Amino acid sequence: MVLGIMKTVILLLTFAALALCADDFCYKDTQRACSPTSSKLVTGVPNCNAKYGAIDKLQSSLQKYTNELLYRSFDFLLMSTFYGNYIKNRPGFEKLYRTYSDSLWNDGIELIKYIETRGGTMDFSNIPNNILNLENDGSESKPSPKPNWELNEYTSLAKALDLEKELAEDIFKIHLDADSLKPGQHDAEVVHHIEEEFVSKHRDAIRKLSGYTYDLGKLLDTPDASLAVYMFDEFLQNDKY
Amino acid sequence: MKVFGIFVVVCLAFASARLTCEHKTPKIPDDWIDMSSICVKRIRSHVTEELKAAMQYMAMGAHFSKDVVNRPGFAKLFFEAASEEREHAIKLIHYLLMRGQLTSGVSDMIKRNLAPSTIIWSDGASAIRDALQLEASVTKKIRELIKTCEGEPTFNDYHLVDYLTGDFLTEQYEGQRDLAGKLSTLEKLMDSHGALGEFLFDKKLL
Ligand SMILES: [Fe+2]
Ligand SMILES: [Fe+2]
Numbered sequence: 001m002v003l004g005i006m007k008t009v010i011l012l013l014t015f016a017a018l019a020l021c022a023d024d025f026c027y028k029d030t031q032r033a034c035s036p037t038s039s040k041l042v043t044g045v046p047n048c049n050a051k052y053g054a055i056d057k058l059q060s061s062l063q064k065y066t067n068e069l070l071y072r073s074f075d076f077l078l079m080s081t082f083y084g085n086y087i088k089n090r091p092g093f094e095k096l097y098r099t100y101s102d103s104l105w106n107d108g109i110e111l112i113k114y115i116e117t118r119g120g121t122m123d124f125s126n127i128p129n130n131i132l133n134l135e136n137d138g139s140e141s142k143p144s145p146k147p148n149w150e151l152n153e154y155t156s157l158a159k160a161l162d163l164e165k166e167l168a169e170d171i172f173k174i175h176l177d178a179d180s181l182k183p184g185q186h187d188a189e190v191v192h193h194i195e196e197e198f199v200s201k202h203r204d205a206i207r208k209l210s211g212y213t214y215d216l217g218k219l220l221d222t223p224d225a226s227l228a229v230y231m232f233d234e235f236l237q238n239d240k241y
Numbered sequence: 242m243k244v245f246g247i248f249v250v251v252c253l254a255f256a257s258a259r260l261t262c263e264h265k266t267p268k269i270p271d272d273w274i275d276m277s278s279i280c281v282k283r284i285r286s287h288v289t290e291e292l293k294a295a296m297q298y299m300a301m302g303a304h305f306s307k308d309v310v311n312r313p314g315f316a317k318l319f320f321e322a323a324s325e326e327r328e329h330a331i332k333l334i335h336y337l338l339m340r341g342q343l344t345s346g347v348s349d350m351i352k353r354n355l356a357p358s359t360i361i362w363s364d365g366a367s368a369i370r371d372a373l374q375l376e377a378s379v380t381k382k383i384r385e386l387i388k389t390c391e392g393e394p395t396f397n398d399y400h401l402v403d404y405l406t407g408d409f410l411t412e413q414y415e416g417q418r419d420l421a422g423k424l425s426t427l428e429k430l431m432d433s434h435g436a437l438g439e440f441l442f443d444k445k446l447l
Contacts, residue, residue, distance in 0.1 A: 050308035070299075074292070074351045077331070082347045084338045087266060105327060109320055112299065116306035124300060124356040132353055149348045154262045220260040229264065 050119030054178065054187035059115065061174045062190075063126040066111045068170060071131045072163060073104035078149040079156060090229075092236025093153060100160065100205065104167075107198070114193060130166065153229050154216050161209040168202035175199075212236075274341035280390040280398055281342055285350055288330045290382055292355055294375055295326035300357035301368050312439070314446025315365050322372070329409070336404060365439050366427050373420040380413040 029045035080097035083090040112122045133147060151159055171194055178190040219228035235241040302320035305312040337343050343350075362368040387405050390398040430438030 070296075070355075071353060077334075078347050078351060081334050081338065081343055081350075084335070085344045085347075086269070086338070086341055087344045105324070109299070109302070109323070112303045113306055113316075113320075116303060116308065119308045121307060122300070122303040124296060124360070127353060127356070147348055150345065152262045152264075154260065217260065220262065225261040226264045 050117065052119075053189060054185050055118045055120050055190070057185050058174065058178055058187060058190055059120040060123075060126060061177065062111065062115050062120065063123045064128040065170060065174060066108050066115070066122060067124065067127045068131050068167065069104045069108035069111060071127070072167065073101045073108060075147065075149060075163070076101035076104060076160070079151070079160070082150045083156075090153065090233045090236075092233035093156065096236050097156075097160065100164075103201075107201075110197065114197075118189070128170075153232070154213070154220060157209060157213045157216060161206065161213055164202060164205045164209060168198075168206060171198045171202070271341070275396065276337075276340050276342060276398060276401070277390070277393045277396050280386075280393065280401065281337065283386050283389050284333055284337060284401075287382060287386055288333050288350060289352070289355075290379060291326050291330035291333065292351060293357075294379055295323045295330070296355045297357040297359070297375060298323035298326060298372070300360045301362070301372065304360065304362055305365070305368070312365055312443040314443035315368065318446050319368070319372070329412075332408075336401070340401075365443065366424060366431065369420055369424045369427065373417060373424060376413060376417050376420060380410065380417065383409050383413060 026045060026048040029047045033045055076097045080094050080101060082088060083093035083097065115122055175191060175194045177185065178187045178194070180186060216229070216232050219225070219232055222228055298319045302316045302323060304310060305316035305319065334343070359371060362371065383405055387402050387410075390405070391402045427438065427442045430442055432438070
């Protein structure tokens with residue numbers, strides 16, 4: 001009698017272990033959950049999740065990228081803030097950087113929703129080194145100089161351009177991982193999502209900022225650079241520019 | 242000699258090609274800038290409090306979006322709350338700008354320390370309970386802020402105190418009432434029909 005029960009338990013445990021290593025056993029999970037003999041042994045239906053493809057491999061870099069989006073949105077908010085003070089008083093620049101801040105914030109929320117859609121989880125402590133201001137020089141991480149968001153008009157445009165490029169290249173890296181044809185790493189859906197949501201958005205921001213930097217550079221190279229910056233800011237307030 | 246001459250000319254050319262990027266900082270009278278420094282400091286750190294609340298709500302939104310939690314109504318409520326908290330932070334920043342502040346020391350106002358402390362909830366009710374507690378703690382901090390800014394022996398900041406009382410506290414009390422009401426309805430729904438009650442309530446939030 002006791003031996004019989006033990007045999008059943010061992011059998012069930014082996015079965016459960018097998019089910020856990022397999023990849024498509026939601027059906028068996030639900031069967032087990034409904035069966036009168038074993039429903040108390042294994043709780044829940046662990047294999048009935050939204051995971052497929054390479055999300056487990058890509059999740060960490062997606063989390064890092066989400067944090068990058070959120071913290072960069074705060075950086076742009078600070079740049080915007082600086083242009084809103086009474087000494088700088090450049091409503092055009094204030095508006096421009098606020099637009100980037102808002103859009104990065106919303107992208108961050110959307111990326112969290114996306115990670116969860118794919119059965120992943122968000123980790124807010126998984127912050128990339130470039131956001132923590134750590135330079136990885138191979139041996140160990142050390143802090144780089146403190147970020148400065150109180151920049152003059154011309155250099156602030158350059159900074160914004162660099163940041164947008166960094167964001168674009170960082171998502172390219174995740175794209176490369178997801179698109180690599182190595183088995184277990186390939187995930188066509190992540191590739192598609194990145195292309196759909198990020199790639200062209202960054203392209204447009206980069207083009208716009210490089211155009212602004214070019215124009216302001218030309219305008220500064222005139223006898224009345226101070227007036228030129230005033231005019232440039234007026235144009236920034238206009239949605240057509 | 243000739244080479245040296247050319248070198249000098251080139252240098253001069255470069256010197257004159259330098260762009261004027263920094264322009265003159267105008268002299269503006271500053272007697273209109275009257276906020277007390279301790280009050281400014283407190284408001285600045287409250288900006289961080291609002292952003293921390295934003296990230297905490299964000300974590301709640303993330304939790305309820307999980308495939309194995311699947312409560313889209315709760316997720317929507319919390320993601321919207323996250324963006325609202327960010328708006329509060331921006332409102333405070335705008336207030337400081339209006340009062341002539343934030344001409345310097347802007348760069349270190351938001352730090353990289355906003356990761357939320359709680360990231361998992363046992364059910365919807367416990368998350369709403371946490372949200373209510375979070376709001377109550379923010380309300381308390383706003384009250385302390387008010388005390389600091391009106392209690393200054395030399396300068397009572399009537400306008401700021403009025404703004405914090407009329408605008409921020411109103412929003413806090415209304416928000417708290419809303420959360421408390423939601424929690425009450427949810428708990429009553431779940432009294433004898435736990436899982437079903439939460440499922441239905443979630444759909445009502447959509
Ligand atoms: Fe708030
Ligand atoms: Fe709030």
